Amino acid sequence: MTDPHFRRLTLITGASSGIGTELARICAAKGHDLALVARSSDALHALSDEIAAAGAPRPLVIVLDLAGRDAGEELETALAQARASVSILINNAGFGLAGPARALNAREQVEMIDLNVRSLSDLTLRFLPQIIAARGRIMNVASVAAFLPGPGMATYYATKSFVVSFSESLWQELRATGVTVTALCPGLTTTGFQARAGLDTALLKNMPTQSARDVAMSGYEAMMAGRRRIVTGAFNKLTVALMPFMPRALLLPLLGYLQAKRRDG
Ligand SMILES: NC(=O)c1ccc[n+]([C@@H]2O[C@H](COP(=O)([O-])OP(=O)(O)OC[C@H]3O[C@@H](n4cnc5c(N)ncnc54)[C@H](OP(=O)(O)O)[C@@H]3O)[C@@H](O)[C@H]2O)c1
Structure with missing residues (x-):
């Protein structure tokens, strides 16, 4: 017999701020029952309260450092204890x-x-059987950085290239299952990201910027439509479209210049 209290959840990592918070608000408004994951307990509980106060089911809050080796296991245990699947x-x-x-x-x-690669892969592979059983969806937040060389942020750009490559391949592999995998590729977005990255004084910060709400809405619509990839915003779409025609020998120093920190801010 099926358990009437069993929850089938939309799990959002990094829901405590920025794009993740906006994705949670949009998903809740569209009727998804949510699990919210990040390290900041207060922010997650405040968001859970806000969503419940708006009349949606109260999201399950799981406070967790996803960069930890055992995080995937801990998340799976917390969901099982809450009688929930993804x-x-x-x-x-x-x-x-x-x-x-x-x-x-x-x-x-x-x-x-x-965080950007190992945890994302772990959660995807770990919850894939549940997602296939539900004919559900996966969305991985990548970046326009996935399509560009990244001197000045070399490790970050490489992590996002992995995310796009992994997501697009899975999209193809999972076609017969009814599960879709969407790579969300924003460019500069107004969140806490720049301050954490130390990008505040780079020329790059003057490029066209989107709101977290707009990025989250584009991502949500693309995910629900089963799209393989969504590059958000006209400037970012143009940038990605032009990439194949730009010589690497020009791009590498240009990106290095734009991303270098300036003493005068
Ligand atoms: N903002 C941009 O310009 C931009 C552009 C392209 C792509 N992106 C991508 O968009 C995604 C969301 O970033 P954002 O812009 O919304 O930045 P943000 O406001 O800094 O949000 C990052 C989220 O990740 C969570 N997080 C960080 N470390 C974590 C850890 N060890 N364990 C669990 N959660 C962790 C943070 O929560 P806690 O600190 O509470 O753990 C927070 O909820 C990222 O994947 C980023 O690479 C951002």
Whole structure:
């Protein structure tokens, strides 16, 4: 007999701020029952309260450092204890670091790979049987950075190239299952990302910027439509379309210049 209290959830990582918070608000408004994951307990509980106050089911809050080796296991246990499974997985948690790779802290760069690549892959593969059973959806938050060379943010750009490659291949592999995998590729978006990355003084910050709400809405619509990839915003679409025609020898120094930190801010 099926358990009437069993929850089939849309799980959003990095829901405590920025694009993840907006994705949670949109999903809740569209009727998804949610699990919210990040490290900031207060922000997650405040968002859960806000969503419940608006009349949607109260999201399950799971406070977790996803860069930890056992995070996938812990998440799976927390969901099982809550009698919940994952129908839709949104891998949004991620961060970047600006600066030459040789000058940045090596441990922090590996932690970025742990979060942006290892955790995203772990959760995708771990919950795939549940998602296939539900004929659900996966959305992985990548970046326009996936299509560009990234001197000045080398490790971050490489992590996002992985996300697009992994997501597009899975989209193809899973076609027969009814599950779709969408790579969401925003460009500059107004969130806490730039401050954490240390991008505040780079020329890049002057490029066209989107709101987290607009990016999240584009991503949500693309995910529900089963699209393989969505590059958000006209400027970013143009950038990605022009990439194949731009010589790497020109792009590498240009991106290095735009992403370098300036002393005068
Ligand atoms: N903003 C941009 O310009 C931009 C552009 C392209 C792509 N993106 C991508 O968009 C995604 C969301 O970033 P955002 O712009 O919304 O930045 P943000 O406001 O800094 O949000 C990042 C989220 O990731 C969570 N997170 C970070 N480290 C974590 C960890 N170890 N364990 C669990 N959760 C963790 C943060 O929560 P806690 O700190 O509470 O853990 C937060 O909820 C990222 O994948 C980013 O690479 C952003």
